[in-house]
Amino acid sequence: MTLQDLEIQNLTKTFDAFTAVDNVSFSVPAGSFFSILGPSGCGKTTIMRMVAGFIDPTSGDIRIKGRSVLDVPPNKRPVNMVFQHLALFPMMNIADNIGYGLRRKGIAQDEITRKVGEVLERIGLPGIGQRKVNELSGGQKQRVAIARCMVLEPDVLLLDEPLGALDLKLREHMKIELKSLQAEFDTTFVYITHDQSEALVMSDQIAVMNNGRFEQVGTGQDLYYRPETAFVAGFVGDSNRWRGKVTRAEGGQLQITTEAGLTMTGSDQGRGLSVGAAADIYVRPEAIRVGRSADELSQFENTMRGTVSSILFNGAASRLIVRAENGQEIEATLPQSGEFSGISRGDALHLGWSGEQANAFAASDDFTKVFE
């Protein structure tokens, strides 16, 4: 068995009557990038603060490199944390910020100077040691905050939505940079975020969290292509959603009649929905093929005719909103291969998608949830 850098077992935290973290278990292999993705208030910050040692768990165990750290105070734990607003010390210059942890360990001053210089080199900001915190740009502060932790060589680095305060362009850039910093330092990163794109781009493994529980743990592809719960299907990526009733079930293939009266083919991926059960169907806009004629889409189990009611132009991520004959609006990705470049409102279109791409789940509250 390979040694896991971080193992969480049956971790629970209750605040009075409220259960913030409900019996969560997971383990993070050494050197990997693990993300916890969930809407705000789902309990992800509570997990992180328990790992860092700022909150004591109600029950369960936290092990770092196989050793339980429950009775280790935060300043002695081999984990460090990059805070949401970075929490750089404004009263110190950059070198003192990075050297703070080393000074606490009682390391000699010339050794500290050498290590600080080294880590500044590694984050690509050599020679900024004498600058003040407020003289740095957002991205530079980010890197300094990581360097301040990494200079202590922690077993696990915790990151609490550190990109939240950056503007969009910089955030995109920092995603790639964080991933390469993680490879550079070869340390286990545990990253929490509510932004699915951050989690999908950077992580080796992602846990989707909701109401204090893990809904699914897997790679980005797992979550995106093979969501195990309706919550994951709704939270990761966009989906067209329909509620209906199962009218036929044969070998994983379901026939479902929606509330609006449409009949469509879907798949429950072995979740065992039976005839008569209420079901929610999730179909991703990018799984829907757009065609000029019905013949082009003959290979799909589900086909539909409609007219374009609006075009949401967003470059490569442009969408069409198509009004089907029964009045329902369906979102589909606008292909960028050129054949639909002249499309405009009111054009007649055909839509098609395979039954495999129509994910059916037992009906649940998650159906109506909207995430920001």
Place this chain on the structure above:
Amino acid sequence: MRAGSKLGFILLFSPLILWLGLLIIIPHIDMFLISIRERVGVGKYDTSLANYLTFFREPLYMLTFARTALMSVLATALTLVIGFPVAFYIAKIAKGRLQSALFLLCLVPFWVSELVRTFGWMILLRETGVFSSLLQWAGLADQPVEMLYNDVSMMVGLVYTSMLFMVVPLITTMESLDDSVIEAGYDLGGNGISVMREIVIPHAMPGIVSGSIVVFMLSLGNYLTPTMLGGKDSLWFTELIYSQFIVRFNWELGAAFGFMLLLLSSIIVWGTLKLSGQTLEKTMG
């Protein structure tokens, strides 16, 4: 439009100009002029530094002057030592209603006049007062204990009077310190002492300095507390000024004393700012 904005400017600044001119600049100029004249005969005055020379030649004046300065520094230091933990608790540890309640508690004594507050201490500390009676009742003293009229009781009064002026700027600066910065201090291996020394105190420095300046000036210029709680030996420099002006009717010497006090507080405030590396605009703004 141009004329209108000019009028607005004048209207906005006239109270400030009046305040500065009527209450600070004009009286001080007059005080200064009084302090450098010497009475040579009935209604006849010469310009000289005789009053200042009197001050430097008379050991009682010099000693009282130095004592007042030292005691005020001590009172400021004590207020800081007592006020800092109180402010830290209110700003960083207490939450919600407890926080506002504690803050209000600091404010409550200031709802009554300083005179009444000082009488409160006299009721507690005098020979037939609460503490003396308690000690006798507990058998720790076999006769009434006089705790008033000494340096300790005066210091208690000075610290008590100044506490709010130290606690308020401290709370304000410490509240602006993000909790996560303190947490980061612990997370990176710091303990209570090093987080306090490297993070909280440097952050609170403007508050410490501005609180100290205010408390020092209040103590130095205090008249009521040293008079009521201090003993015969606890002479305060303001009492000397009072006696020159009112008792001796020697305005010339009184004005010179006043100027020496102004000079002293200016030098000490300037020195504190230099020593702590703060600037006046940083601590007051």
